[in-house]
Amino acid sequence: MIGGRRPLHGRKPADRRVRVERPHSPYFRYTGRNQLVAKAAAHEPKTALGRTWARIRKIAIGRPLASEEEIGERLSKKKALAIFSSDAISSSAYATEEILRVLVLAGAGVALSLSLEEAAAISVLLAVVALSYRQVCRAYPSGGGAYSVSRENLGALASLVAAAALLIDYVMTVAVSTASAVAQAYSVVPSLYDIRIEIAVVAIALITTANLRGLRESGNIFAIPTYLFLGLALSMIGIGVVNVVTGQAVDIHQADAVQNGTEGLGLFLLLKAFASGSVALTGTEAIANGVPAFQPPEAKNAANTLVAMAVLLGVLFIGITFVSDAYGIEPTVDGGQTVVALVAGTIFGAGSPLFYLFQASTALILFLAANTSFNAFPRLAALLAIDGYIPRQFAFRGDRLAFSYGIVLLATIAAALLVFFGGDTHALIPLYSVGVFVCFTLSQIGMVRHWSRHRERGWWWRAAINGFGAVLTAIVLIVVASVKFADGAYLVVILIPLIVGAMLFIKLQYDASRRELAVRRDLVFASPKREERVVIPIPGVTRAVIQAVNVGRSISEDVRAVFITENPEDAQALRDRWERQLPGVPLVVVESPYRALTGPLEAYLDVLDAAWPPDKTSPITFVVLPEYVARRWWERILYNQSVKRLRSALLGRPHTVVVNVPYRREDPTLFERTPVADSGGSTETPAEP
Amino acid sequence: MIGGRRPLHGRKPADRRVRVERPHSPYFRYTGRNQLVAKAAAHEPKTALGRTWARIRKIAIGRPLASEEEIGERLSKKKALAIFSSDAISSSAYATEEILRVLVLAGAGVALSLSLEEAAAISVLLAVVALSYRQVCRAYPSGGGAYSVSRENLGALASLVAAAALLIDYVMTVAVSTASAVAQAYSVVPSLYDIRIEIAVVAIALITTANLRGLRESGNIFAIPTYLFLGLALSMIGIGVVNVVTGQAVDIHQADAVQNGTEGLGLFLLLKAFASGSVALTGTEAIANGVPAFQPPEAKNAANTLVAMAVLLGVLFIGITFVSDAYGIEPTVDGGQTVVALVAGTIFGAGSPLFYLFQASTALILFLAANTSFNAFPRLAALLAIDGYIPRQFAFRGDRLAFSYGIVLLATIAAALLVFFGGDTHALIPLYSVGVFVCFTLSQIGMVRHWSRHRERGWWWRAAINGFGAVLTAIVLIVVASVKFADGAYLVVILIPLIVGAMLFIKLQYDASRRELAVRRDLVFASPKREERVVIPIPGVTRAVIQAVNVGRSISEDVRAVFITENPEDAQALRDRWERQLPGVPLVVVESPYRALTGPLEAYLDVLDAAWPPDKTSPITFVVLPEYVARRWWERILYNQSVKRLRSALLGRPHTVVVNVPYRREDPTLFERTPVADSGGSTETPAEP
Numbered sequence A, B: 001m002i003g004g005r006r007p008l009h010g011r012k013p014a015d016r017r018v019r020v021e022r023p024h025s026p027y028f029r030y031t032g033r034n035q036l037v038a039k040a041a042a043h044e045p046k047t048a049l050g051r052t053w054a055r056i057r058k059i060a061i062g063r064p065l066a067s068e069e070e071i072g073e074r075l076s077k078k079k080a081l082a083i084f085s086s087d088a089i090s091s092s093a094y095a096t097e098e099i100l101r102v103l104v105l106a107g108a109g110v111a112l113s114l115s116l117e118e119a120a121a122i123s124v125l126l127a128v129v130a131l132s133y134r135q136v137c138r139a140y141p142s143g144g145g146a147y148s149v150s151r152e153n154l155g156a157l158a159s160l161v162a163a164a165a166l167l168i169d170y171v172m173t174v175a176v177s178t179a180s181a182v183a184q185a186y187s188v189v190p191s192l193y194d195i196r197i198e199i200a201v202v203a204i205a206l207i208t209t210a211n212l213r214g215l216r217e218s219g220n221i222f223a224i225p226t227y228l229f230l231g232l233a234l235s236m237i238g239i240g241v242v243n244v245v246t247g248q249a250v251d252i253h254q255a256d257a258v259q260n261g262t263e264g265l266g267l268f269l270l271l272k273a274f275a276s277g278s279v280a281l282t283g284t285e286a287i288a289n290g291v292p293a294f295q296p297p298e299a300k301n302a303a304n305t306l307v308a309m310a311v312l313l314g315v316l317f318i319g320i321t322f323v324s325d326a327y328g329i330e331p332t333v334d335g336g337q338t339v340v341a342l343v344a345g346t347i348f349g350a351g352s353p354l355f356y357l358f359q360a361s362t363a364l365i366l367f368l369a370a371n372t373s374f375n376a377f378p379r380l381a382a383l384l385a386i387d388g389y390i391p392r393q394f395a396f397r398g399d400r401l402a403f404s405y406g407i408v409l410l411a412t413i414a415a416a417l418l419v420f421f422g423g424d425t426h427a428l429i430p431l432y433s434v435g436v437f438v439c440f441t442l443s444q445i446g447m448v449r450h451w452s453r454h455r456e457r458g459w460w461w462r463a464a465i466n467g468f469g470a471v472l473t474a475i476v477l478i479v480v481a482s483v484k485f486a487d488g489a490y491l492v493v494i495l496i497p498l499i500v501g502a503m504l505f506i507k508l509q510y511d512a513s514r515r516e517l518a519v520r521r522d523l524v525f526a527s528p529k530r531e532e533r534v535v536i537p538i539p540g541v542t543r544a545v546i547q548a549v550n551v552g553r554s555i556s557e558d559v560r561a562v563f564i565t566e567n568p569e570d571a572q573a574l575r576d577r578w579e580r581q582l583p584g585v586p587l588v589v590v591e592s593p594y595r596a597l598t599g600p601l602e603a604y605l606d607v608l609d610a611a612w613p614p615d616k617t618s619p620i621t622f623v624v625l626p627e628y629v630a631r632r633w634w635e636r637i638l639y640n641q642s643v644k645r646l647r648s649a650l651l652g653r654p655h656t657v658v659v660n661v662p663y664r665r666e667d668p669t670l671f672e673r674t675p676v677a678d679s680g681g682s683t684e685t686p687a688e689p
Helices: A013-021 A048-061 A067-073 A077-084 A086-093 A095-106 A115-139 A146-154 A156-188 A190-212 A215-245 A267-281 A298-326 A339-349 A353-386 A404-420 A425-431 A433-454 A459-483 A485-517 A543-555 A568-581 A598-611 A633-638 A641-650 B013-021 B048-061 B067-073 B077-084 B086-093 B095-106 B115-139 B146-154 B156-188 B190-212 B215-245 B267-281 B298-326 B339-349 B353-386 B404-420 B425-431 B433-454 B459-483 B485-517 B543-555 B568-581 B598-611 B633-638 B641-650
Strands: A028-032 A035-038 A532-538 A559-565 A587-591 A620-628 A656-663 B028-032 B035-038 B532-538 B559-565 B587-591 B620-628 B656-663
Touching: A028 B598, A035 B598, A077 A086, A077 A215, A077 A298, A077 A353, A086 A095, A086 A156, A086 A215, A086 A267, A086 A298, A086 A353, A095 A115, A095 A267, A095 A298, A095 A339, A095 A425, A115 A267, A115 A298, A115 A433, A115 A459, A146 A156, A146 A353, A146 A433, A156 A190, A156 A339, A156 A353, A156 A404, A156 A425, A156 A433, A156 A485, A190 A353, A190 A404, A215 A298, A215 A339, A215 A353, A267 A433, A267 A459, A298 A339, A339 A353, A353 A404, A425 A433, A425 A485, A433 A459, A433 A485, A459 A485, A485 B543, A485 B633, A532 A543, A532 A598, A543 A559, A543 A620, A543 A656, A543 B485, A543 B543, A559 A568, A559 A598, A568 A587, A587 A598, A598 A620, A598 A641, A598 B028, A598 B035, A620 A641, A633 B485, A641 A656, B077 B086, B077 B215, B077 B298, B077 B353, B086 B095, B086 B156, B086 B215, B086 B267, B086 B298, B086 B353, B095 B115, B095 B267, B095 B298, B095 B339, B095 B425, B115 B267, B115 B298, B115 B433, B115 B459, B146 B156, B146 B353, B146 B433, B156 B190, B156 B339, B156 B353, B156 B404, B156 B425, B156 B433, B156 B485, B190 B353, B190 B404, B215 B298, B215 B339, B215 B353, B267 B433, B267 B459, B298 B339, B339 B353, B353 B404, B425 B433, B425 B485, B433 B459, B433 B485, B459 B485, B532 B543, B532 B598, B543 B559, B543 B620, B543 B656, B559 B568, B559 B598, B568 B587, B587 B598, B598 B620, B598 B641, B620 B641, B641 B656
Parallel strands: A035 B587, A532 A559, A532 A620, A559 A587, A587 B035, A620 A656, B532 B559, B532 B620, B559 B587, B620 B656
Antiparallel strands: A028 A035, A656 B656, B028 B035
16 A cells, blocks of 8 residues: 555666556556546655645544545434534524623613513524425425525526625634634633633634544534533523422522613614524524435435424523523623523532533534534535636535635634634624525525425415515514614625625636637647747756756757846856757857846747748747756745746747746756766856746 | 837737848847847836836836946945945934933933043044954955955855844844934924834835835935035034033933933943944944945045045044033933934024924934945845855846845845834844944954955054954954843844854755756767657646647647546546547546545556656656636636646656646637637536646
8 A cells, every 4th residue: 555655656677567567556447448547546645745744634634535435424313413503503502692782781670581582582583494494405405505596596696695695604603603612611711711812713723624624523523512512401491490480590699790771672672682682593504505415315304403403492592591581690791601601500500510511512512513614614615616606726625525725714714703803702793693694585585486486286385484484584684784784784784795796706707718718519620730949048057957958859849048147258158168068959148238037038039939930820939947846945945936937927928838847856867867967166057047 | 119119929910021120129139149138128028917017116116227337326435425324424313322321320420421431432443443444445345345354264154154243234224223213203293203113114115115226316315415414413513512612501401311220330331331332333334345336446435435434423423422411411211302302402402493404314314324234235145145145036136236135125124123123223222233243353353364365565564453453343242242132132142143054054055956957068968869748637628728739749749638537427528529629639537536636647647657668768748737827816816726736746746847838818829720619508618627
């Protein structure tokens, strides 16, 4: 195995002859004439540096997976619940607090006791949205995200609005969940408050690494804390309810509660509390997006998992709100405990092992929620890249079947947001809900169109469910965008059109280049007869130059070297030497009193183009550049600066092809056996022109 | 003129035929067979973007200058004094204050009155150093910086120590002079204190721009303020002395003076004051470094200018110290007036026009002092680059005969230091003097060696002068490094060996590559007979691919295309099309279940290398990469990502040459007249593999 990974040219002749009989065997298997399938060894890096890097990556992100193994990555319902539902379920850790933080503005007592009604109303909304999404799972077994559903039913523009909203949403999920997880941590250890941003960034880095390892291991890593959180949270609510029923619940008194406000309890405040609490619904769509990751039958499994998730979330949200209401718990000032931590501390006893375990599992499920986006964002980005709306590199896959570009981009933006907003959950929330409800609404409208077009059995009641969902989520969208506008929702309202515009622009670019590059299918392209000419800019007589000249002579008979200098005496000495050592290759000396390099070379090529006999059309000039191959990072600074400048100047020239001839230290006999140098007294200059 | 700048290939055929007779004429003049001299037009950029950029550069930094014009850049003594002496002379603006700031620690009265004695002692040191450097001008008319003198007389290591000290010194000159100039500004307008760092950074940016324009205009820009400062400062001292003599000088009372200390007036404090004041000597060596910039006779003119400078500096330094002593002026707290501003305010009257004019000219001459380094640093960097101690790009010249890399590097480091030290002159001073005295000492020791080796007439007394200078400056070096060690001098003591180490490392690298690349002078290199093979990785059938295949077919008969895919169905469709449209070019399909691109291609090339018949040696594989030429910045993101990855992976391969075939939108008939595409219904993918 190890032997098969080494490049063949490093082998001894005897060894090599054995290989020659079946040279492909370590890397490929044949499936037909000129038809090969790459084995894992074909992906091994060939250089020492590359091998070291691969070894580090293997330790950090695991061994590469082939496409065939992907089916093994399918998720059981239990694992899928852990991965896809954590976003929704974990929002129970902060949704109650968001409601309370608004109601507290209207003072304690009556206002705060309304939190339970608010939570109940939001849970009804949740039920409607979940029922609507169940239908998406069945209608789109290949994955019915808001983007796909809108694209199929509402056209490109609506789908791009959905895509932009989703992308923002995924970023916000990572930022908000991580911030809330860190808040759970400093609820237990207050001194962590001062390094909350550092903790959040490190946590995102860890989740990023886990995701670069691939989907399945994410499931394994995260299943346990999810079920631990569910178990503990349900127990906590159960104990709390029993306490209330048995009359043991007493109002606790907090020293660090935020000051109660004196705002009137008007409709605006109630709507604002509702809008804040509706953050509980974020992540409900994750399962519908991820249907293909379920084990078969995918649609049915996904739909059932969705119901389980909605029920669990509803119970947790109402339960936590009920218990906190019964104990008179209020939100604390910055750096204090979270509401959910206060509830847990009251029920389990602050400082008890169960309290610590609950806080740990809450923080972990919040990280898991962030992880949801790490699954969804790169998949959506890849879809968009395949459709040509974002740069193609987002559809490249990494070794572990993960879309590395998307993962890294998501992590970077989320970490930047966290740093910018000082790691504060509440500051981030207003940016969060708008995108979510844009997606909900577009999805449900799309589903109505879907049912009315396909008219399967029972289409009308299915359309009615989705229609009801669409109307409800549209109303909530308007409410959320209005009441939270000044708090930050306006940013999302600005961002969505900007992102849509950028995606349309990229699409136009790719479409234009595709049209330009298209070739008619009925043409046959024969080998052209064409003039060629080779021009080699040289810095002197060096091995790298002689290699380049030899490559030039194998391309064409018409080879000339160009020496650009500011010093005419250098030029004469070089000409004498050149004509003695490389007879037959004309040397053109260009004196450049302005000390420039690229300008005179380009001008000389223009002159050659003009002088080309007019009866020969479409000539090519090959510009051969000797290049010294860097093995170490500092060599990139020390060598090839001039080559780089020449190369980028020449790539835009018509009729010109740039040929890079590498000179590698390891390989002094590359192309031609030049004798070992007599370094004493020689005045050659190194490779760089 | 304008017509001559346009690329010839853009012309109409009739126009072109005229050019063909003398196609070189707009760009070059012939000086022999295959011997051209570039005209200015040959340096004009050929693309629209390049032309725009050149226009901006022309506005910002002026038109390009040819080497022939350099002699016109030679400086008269008057201009040379302005450019090279400003560093030394301007230090009179802060040297007195640096002495006072130390003495004040021992309380007012006796201690402060010692400032005049300190200044006198430093002036004696100045006289000795100036006499020593006069001899350097005569002995090294080609420019006798500490680096050149040490290299010639003391060997490579000493010269590198001198070079490192000089580089640090130049950076410190920019930082300290700019900080002091800004302090003069906020001495007049106190509210500028809060934006001192911003002002300093903008000032450095302006000086950088001026220097990118070239040397002569620097002289013109800066001569007037220098002579204005000299005139005003000498008048101020004159008035002050007359006032003292006539008994009109009275002790002024300052509200914002720093608290007098209670330290005993021991030897350490006196030495520390001396070390602080010795900053007055910085810049004395500038003239000896810049001898070749003088008008002939260079050595004599430089030596005389040096004497003028030393006398002026001595008078200013002692004069300002005398007047400030007579008026009992003490240094102020942070953000208050500088000592020199207090002197000017006292003599000219605070708020009088002369006071404002003096402050302006002081700030300007300090900026001029910073400018000294912008002349010296890039010249030294270029010398070091030519000798192979720092990366070669520092020897590239920009359009205006200025060494752009060095200028930009100097500005960047100095601005960073200013920001880091909060724009505070006093905080920067301890880092300043050590480097200066290292250079002085090494120069003078080198000169002693010089005289004792050359033994010209009168060599012994010349050696005695330099020997005395060496001993004196060595003692001062030890004093400065000791008493200022904890205040920041230790940084310089650490930095110098680090810089020397880095330069030795780079030298080793370049020497090793030169030896590797050296070619024996007695060999003749004939055209090699060698096998070639072309491999073209393709993303489908596009115009860019057909261009690449055509280029491949002109390089060799043995051309094969490689299609790497994860989807076998795609592969079959492509093969059918390929064999119909490009008969004779075998298509190899590599299925890559791991979705990688570079790994399978490298493995396939390894297989080809191994399968090459063993009797043919040194084959070359040309890997032809179709590349879509980006015209806009966003196109660099949208296209060629895969090409970049392939290119960098393949550059390290033995026996492999990478050929980049650009596809330019503007040029659809490049290489071959492919018919205009029938875009309807075609399924081609764009250029990127």
